Amino acid sequence: MQSRIEKFVEKLQQAETLDDLQAVVEHLRALYQADHFIYHSVNHAGEPYAALTYDLKWVDHYLAQDYARIDPVVLGCYQRFHPVDWKQLDWSGKAARGFLKEALDAGVGNQGFSIPIRGPKGQFALFTVNHKCSDEQWARFTRAHVHDLILIAHYINKKALEIEAGSDILPDATLSPRETDALTLIGLGLSRAQAAERLKISEHTLRVYIESARFKLGAANATHAVALALARGKIVL
């Protein structure tokens, strides 16, 4: 059976336009059983782009009021790169409290987990999952899915950059000879220890090469990275 992240990656790979990307973001709701997903970024030309599931009336109101000025999520995440539970942000100010009340009235959930993204050339984007539930339920949810969410955030960002650049593969999807060697040996069925020995590198170094290749290929895991590299003709077994 396909895992959630594999299903997501498969759907994302088929996306070719920003409308497709919006559909992928909407699909995350069913996949992870959460109320809202929000991706927004500022591209190289300074144009904002968003794919999100909030009520559009709230989005329009947010933009009209320029709430990014006071939104603790934006203020706490802008130009940073560590994942943040909304509870860790500073909601103590009067403006922030008023903003939160309006957001909740507009259907935004009381819980949030945001992942700021530092992309190539320092590009910035933000991915958020939002839900209405108790603190205990939320802690369980984030614990179960944090690894998936970090990957999803970065893969959506990569896809958005690809669509913007007008090509389906970013320059960083090029694998170095060391990365293709690592994937080839894993694809041939060698264990990590055997592959590392064959390449005369430590197992940690091998893990880092595979992780790096996995991310560049947009794969869900190492096995999937081998399959994708094969399908794209980057390795031959």
Next chain:
Amino acid sequence: MIRFLYGDRLHCAPLLRDTMFRDRAAQFSGRLKWAVQVDEQGFERDEYDNMNPLYVIWQQPDGRHGGSLRFLPTTGPVMVNDHFPDLTGGVAITSPHIWECTRFCIAPGAPSRRIAARLLLGAAALGKRFHLRHAVGVFDPAMERIYRSLGWEPVLQSRGRAGIHIGLWSFADIDTATLQRRAALQGNGFLCWDDLGMAAPAREYICA
């Protein structure tokens, strides 16, 4: 205590900030003779300090810098990929689970082994909290022995030109008990996470 401070919040701790950049000048320019820039204020700063990195800093009781290191995610511009591709087997290391750690610095005259252990505890806590798998680091060869004695040594990638080493730390391999003993610290109370949820000042960081 260990503070986790983004570049855009260093202004909240001016003494800590200024002593850190001066101690970095003393270590990297003065002692190690690395080809780094020192400005007219006596601060050693490079292009990566302008990219809003996350600093892990040991702050001494008097508020001054005792030691520090600097993290940046490998999904954005980092020193190993920009300047040392020959030292990583030609691989541009890129993953949200791998951050780069650079400018491992200890204040002149400070007990280096103890401060190093404290900084590594800070790095370990950071890795755990933010779900990191590895850190890739640029470091001074003299630190190799210290890391080994602290029980969390990097896997050496390569011995670079100009006496610079590149290594990988695995967050799965941390021997926290040994680090805490060497750091002469107990519990987690010395980790100060307060700054991380706070808003940045209006002044924007431009990532070129």
